[in-house]
Amino acid sequence: MGQVAGNLDTVPFFSLEQSHTPLRDAILSEVADLLTSGSFINGPAVAEFESAFAGYCGTAHCVGVASGLDGIRLALLAAGVGPGDEVVVPTMTFAATAEAVTQAGAAPVLVDVLDEDCCIDAAAVGEVVTERTRAVIPVHLYGQMADLAPLERLAQVAIVEDACQAHGASRDELRAGVAGSAGAFSFYPSKNLGAMGDAGALLTDDAGVAAQVRALREHGQRAKYDHELGGYTSRLDTLQAVVLLRKLPHLDRWNAERAAAAAFYSEALVGVGDLELPTVPAGSRPVWHLYVVLTEDPDGLAAFLRERRIGTGRHYPRPVHLEAAYASLGHEAGRFPVAEDVAARCLSLPLFPGIGAEQLETVAGAVRAYFGTRRTG
Numbered sequence: 001m002g003q004v005a006g007n008l009d010t011v012p013f014f015s016l017e018q019s020h021t022p023l024r025d026a027i028l029s030e031v032a033d034l035l036t037s038g039s040f041i042n043g044p045a046v047a048e049f050e051s052a053f054a055g056y057c058g059t060a061h062c063v064g065v066a067s068g069l070d071g072i073r074l075a076l077l078a079a080g081v082g083p084g085d086e087v088v089v090p091t092m093t094f095a096a097t098a099e100a101v102t103q104a105g106a107a108p109v110l111v112d113v114l115d116e117d118c119c120i121d122a123a124a125v126g127e128v129v130t131e132r133t134r135a136v137i138p139v140h141l142y143g144q145m146a147d148l149a150p151l152e153r154l155a156q157v158a159i160v161e162d163a164c165q166a167h168g169a170s171r172d173e174l175r176a177g178v179a180g181s182a183g184a185f186s187f188y189p190s191k192n193l194g195a196m197g198d199a200g201a202l203l204t205d206d207a208g209v210a211a212q213v214r215a216l217r218e219h220g221q222r223a224k225y226d227h228e229l230g231g232y233t234s235r236l237d238t239l240q241a242v243v244l245l246r247k248l249p250h251l252d253r254w255n256a257e258r259a260a261a262a263a264f265y266s267e268a269l270v271g272v273g274d275l276e277l278p279t280v281p282a283g284s285r286p287v288w289h290l291y292v293v294l295t296e297d298p299d300g301l302a303a304f305l306r307e308r309r310i311g312t313g314r315h316y317p318r319p320v321h322l323e324a325a326y327a328s329l330g331h332e333a334g335r336f337p338v339a340e341d342v343a344a345r346c347l348s349l350p351l352f353p354g355i356g357a358e359q360l361e362t363v364a365g366a367v368r369a370y371f372g373t374r375r376t377g
């Protein structure tokens with residue numbers, strides 16, 4: 001998901017340097033303590049982080065797992081999803097959302113997204129629900145929470161939130177990851193809260209779901225060597241919990257820095273070329289995991305910025321239904337026009353906590369220069 005540190009770009013697409021430098025000594029000394037203690041599996045930091053993150057999100061239970069993908073997959077399994085079931089997924093997402101469904105043994109049923117926020121189109125969900133539909137996975141894409149209210153009218157269907165890009169986001173007083181039956185977070189390093197490797201969590205208010213996932217993440221054990229279920233090796237590493245505990249207190253500030261950068265772009269780039277800037281529906285408080293603009297030739301703009309040592313990303317250049325891994329679902333190009341249009345025109349601008357005012361000016365200036373060149377050329 002882009003370069004991390006030690007990058008020579010004038011404006012890297014993403015950097016953790018500003019976030020990590022002040023925490024470096026504290027993290028290293030706690031990692032050294034962990035090395036001495038040797039409690040790498042289910043060490044005390046895991047439960048401490050789980051309770052801190054549950055408190056931050058405002059939910060009863062947090063279960064640390066190995067990745068965001070596993071958070072979604074284990075949430076589906078705990079909701080009783082299995083072979084023969086269908087799970088509705090927006091086609092504009094990172095592939096892991098659909099992967100979680102197939103790994104749970106069920107069939108992903110793809111739907112289009114809304115123009116306004118690139119999140120799941122609830123009306124389209126209504127059209128594909130059958131008696132086999134067991135769950136819907138709204139994805140809070142780019143850090144903006146999907147509107148869950150219209151989905152809550154679907155009876156008998158679990159709502160498993162993919163909150164992997166939305167740590168701290170909210171909409172209409174609902175908080176991302178805790179508004180559905182269960183919510184999954186990824187702590188992949190470039191996420192709004194990132195570990196020093198792969199990590200994830202599942203949040204729920206349901207004690208039964210939490211207990212089930214605690215068993216599933218550890219070989220199906222409810223107690224040592226009491227294998228009631230078939231499970232997985234999907235614990236949150238103590239090492240990652242140590243890092244996450246140190247970083248969590250800074251999350252709101254980092255999100256505010258992302259939001260300030262987004263606000264800068266939204267002011268500086270208004271009316272520039274053919275750019276369509278992200279919009280924020282009333283009542284939504286996004287956490288700006290990504291700042292995605294739409295333009296006719298995103299590769300042309302990216303190449304122009306690259307020459308000026310400005311990094312960019314594409315999220316995502318192909319919707320799930322056009323990926324080879326999901327060809328068997330049988331969807332042709334043209335099936336989901338909103339998602340396909342976003343995929344064809346999206347470009348993610350540099351955005352990370354601590355991005356400097358000068359760096360933002362540099363990006364905005366270069367984007368303006370690109371469109372200026374195009375007009376005269």
Ligand SMILES: *Cc1c(COP(=O)(O)O)cnc(C)c1O
Pocket residue numbers: 067068069070093094096097139162164165185186187188198199200
């Ligand atoms: C990152 C991400 C995931 C998967 O997270 P991993 O920790 O990499 O497994 C799932 N869904 C979305 C939308 C993501 O951005």
